[in-house]
Amino acid sequence: MTTPPAACPLIALADADDPASCGGKAAALARLHHAGLLVPDGVVVPTSTSTGDLPGVLAAILSWAAGRAPYGLIARSSAPHEDGTLASFAGLYTSVFTPAEPAPLLAALHRVRTSAAGAAAAYARARGVACSQAMAVLVQPALRPYASGVLAIERDDAPARWRVEAVHGLAEPLVSGRQTGEIHTGPPPAPPRPCGQSVIALPGTTAELRLPPGEWTTLHDADGALHRAKVHLSGDGLVHLHRPAAWADRPVLTAEQVHALITVGARAAATLGWDRIDVEWALTRGALHLVQARPLTAPLPPASGRAPGTGAGWEGIAAVPGTGTGPALHLEPAAAHALDPQAVTGAVLICQALGPQTVHLLHHRPSAIVAATGGPLSHTAILAREFGIPCVTAVTDALATIGPGTRLRVDGTAGTVTTVTTVTPAASGTTPAADGTDLRDSAVLVTSPPATPPGDGRAATLLLCEPTAADVARLPAWFTEPAAAPGAAPAGLLRLGSDTPLPGLPEGYRDIPLPGMGRLVWPRDAPLPARVVVLGPDGTVLLGRATDPHPGEAPR
Template sequence: MDKLYWLDQIKLQDRAKVGDKAFYLSRIMQRGYPVVPGFVVGAEVLQQFLENLNSSESLVADLPHSSLYLDVNNWRQLQQVAGRLRQEIVTATVPLSWVGKILSAAREWDSDYLIFRPTVMVPSATKAGNISGLLESVFCPCNPDAIASGLKRTWSQLFRAKSLLYWQRAGIELKRVNFAVLIQPVRNAIASGLFHANTSGWEISATWGLGVAIANGEVLPDVYYIHPETGQLIEQQLGSKILAYRIENSANKDSLQPVTPSVLTLDNHCLVAYLLEESKQKQYALQAEYLQQVIMLGNQLVSELGSEFDIEWTISQVSPVPKLYLTQVSAPQSAIPNVQIIKGIGAARGRVTANAYVIANSQLKPEQLPQGVILVAKAITPDWLPILQKVIGIITEKGGLTSHAAILARELGIPAVVSATDVTALIQPGERLLVDGDRGEVSRVREDITLERIVAKSGSAENIDFDDNHAISNPWQSPPLRSSGIPSQPLIGTQLLLNLSQSSLIEQVKSLPVDGVGLLRSELMMLTVLEGQHPNSWLADGRQTELLELWTEEIIQFACGFAPRTVLYRSLDWRSHELPSATQEHQSTSQAVLGDRGIFSYLLNPAIFELELAALANVQKAGYSNVNLMLPFVRSVEEFSLCQQKVVQAGLTQLPQFQLWIMAEVPSVLFLLPEYVKAGVAGISIGSNDLTQLLLGVDREQEQLARRFNELQPAVMSAIAQLIEMSKDAGIPCTICGQAPVLYPEIIDRLVQWGITAISVEPEAVERTYHAIARAEHRLILEAARRQLRGG
């Protein structure tokens, strides 16, 4: 037995292992409803137990894999087979390690007694029908012997004659029945009962004590009829309640008159039935305050389960105040098993609805994807970029706002949600989804729900365009904000630049109101060109000239598309494990967060960097003077100087307009910037993503930490302010190209106030960033004017 499944931690992929009863309870418990705590001994444990049965019976030896087809019309044979099977189970030995694990977990509740509830999942719920009356719960004391016995007695119910008859009549092979055991603490109850809801009305039934009396049909419970819309009591009928059930203990052992104990009591030590006093037989089991609690709980569950459902409840005698608990939930399958809204982090704005294409194993990159699907994957690496051109939405389990999936989605204008826990297990291939990149939500779309209703439910139709494929929103295809034809738009002094990598987007974005490209991500730009191969493979195959030509052509497209505006080309910045996957021999075996980042990799493998510089030189020779070079992840002045020598050797500095910049993302730049400027750095671009990661020690790609990746943290803000001030003192421009201004627009006020030269963002953020800069500059002008007036 590898693990126990705690109710408050059960996930959708655990459903077959824990059975429907436990799964439904876990769904409700995890939404904040009062459910008795518990854990599940999974269906795989029974499988292991049966496989290890040491029996000479051939029927038993093959039991885990047997379909056990019987002539169920031969009642004598059915009884004999069922008896033999159950005898083998109840006389077998449960491993001590299993009992110890269950006992250790159960002691967390400080309860002397436990209840073992069968919880089953069968291949087809509709095929199986209702099995609620087929299997009963078993009560036992919380001690090793009783736990072992209780477990076996619960398991043995699977092989009762009526159970075997049922499985065969339903056409269900026994080996396909997933039989688990839900274990919970059990305490005495004031009252217990059922709540049945449907569209015509609500019906509550109740009896004194534990609910066993109703399950056994030994009492006629009280019944309350409730109006479903008002929650008002319409009518009540007193039942016939002669006996009740309780857990035996020293406090009540002699105070009540016992009757014949239940067949599910183990060794008569636990569950006992007792005769109710005549006065109690004439009273309703639910006092007014408890009745209102049950009604209120039912009213809350309508929003979760719909208008038709059944629950079992109990009012436990816990100190200091009795408490209402749910013990079982039954509802139409669509109400509980599938979480209707999956939460994540909104990584790229917009909404889209389409069918899901699920890739559970992110190590296996698909060769191609269907057109117009929503890609659901654990994670997306940069080499997936060529195949992302066909998808219209992205959902990932891992990664944060600065992960590659998020960056690629924002650049391509694809709505995306990242860090959506277990989404590859929760979503089925082909399922219809609505991805809301603004809210960070993924919703299932029923075929009978129109898109208009979805939008209405989400609260806004802003940025939504309907088409035949139900694709919604292209968040950055908006008219230019700054042009001579629109004089009403405010002019801004702070430069607004683009983060870009895909030449296919140039025509769409070059008319946006930007001053150029502030970050041309070369590693993403080259992925399509490289055809999934590492550049070293091209060189090894003698294709250096071909690669140089393709590299040059790619850069020229950006130079031409944005001329005369500046393009800041950032040289290759792959981490070791992000390199194209087709040539693993060229990759570092390290899966470290940093890997051989930035210019350090150029010193290890200068041939690729020299080829990259040759491509930039070719761009200059072609007559383009608007491309400058930015070096990534610079750690030391010595590293920079070695790269600078190669830049000079390539002839790039012969063009007077050419500038050599660095990314300011390694914290050492806070101490070394004056030295960098002396060495020849013409400008810096603050990479707030990596700067935050390194200052705070937070891996932005790690799911658990992604939500704590906060660029507003005082240490990060102080570092950015310091870099801007040092740049002004050195007389060089300072831009910022990380996600901080996009994720937290409120810091644009501070950036402008500190004197940032430019802000570079993805295309989808251009419009709102432009307006945020305009507002910030306007405030500064007003404040300066007010100070002047006060001074006058």
């Protein structure tokens, strides 16, 4: 990697080892570069650079980029808290493709830096994490890949679980959830789910960006062979091409390329010291580039055992496990600011994909999310997993065929969506939820301890909170007060999204990891409930999640 001029405030990516000044994204890539992995060269505009100083760094960036950016540049967010172990900030900041020219580059730097406000701040408040307004900008030559996508690996168990999602061209339509990519899972390797892509996005040359729709250009495949492709449209430094006819029946990735990705991803995880990793990659002619790496903030969803076309309703890709029931609510990102957050509580959100404008709504506990596009590694699925919301993606006709208000049951484990026409009758001798659901195997999630024993037959009550060190000593009281009356259900504590055990537990309690939810503090002598549910104000079940402990990690 090259170094910018000594008098320049820019930091070479190879030297971007301080997340406070260079951001989490750049710091992780610098470590991968030093481990010998292929990372595109770059320079960092550090967090200390004021807005007034941005025009002064343009000459240094353009001097550095001369001769190495035939397809322009990409300005990428790299916030100090971005890509953390508990909060990813997935899709909440901006990356901008730009020509290597002063005016558009300056505009790109401004856009990336100002994306630190708004949605990211709302997300941080909902996740209970810090969110600095400081923003570093990573500037790199734009790659023109044959294929790109996301690789996720979990090394908690042996053999490691992995998932690859891939599209032709740039990965941005894939990670944003606008396209559904080819999906490979293992072990053992399963037959890939085909890619649903018809348009390929690529950074364009100056000449290509001037081509009108319907004109032709060329692009390379993984072996370097040229193929003709028709222009769909162009703008913002990108040219969008119709997929060449010769690519229609061939997979995006070969088995050998998938194996190479898994090998490189495992090296990246070992280098960064993460058991679970999410890597964005790009495949150019003969080269595999790593363009982003961050911890997986929640476990991968299990592979769905349901075969396509085996039931009524709608089917998609299982993205976040669990079930949720509620009325359908169509969500248009552009109109999300005008939506009453109370309408979101208990609703099933039907959307094309979640955008930054919708993140503040997730704090209001929708029962489930159904997206028309995307896969389990899209920003939509990542955010849903972090908030513990069951999610099914790639339900292609969801917006067209699911009417607002339709009462739905979403199964994020099986990847199915069905209409609710009847309720489950309660078993004899129990007091059901308001909709008739039997709660004898369920722990009900609450935000404050119940004053009196609940009378709905629940197996347990869970208090949702993140205790401070001073609170730990009060845990026995939290557990015993709600259960003091004869016949009361046991009580526990759920730390939503937490990845580490709670230190200093009182005697008689254990810490249990719950995939996709967090960690459960629970009495050792009490049986673990089969699921966690959330009840609405009217007592109906809004959301349900299984409580299977993480495979390979025994309850403590």
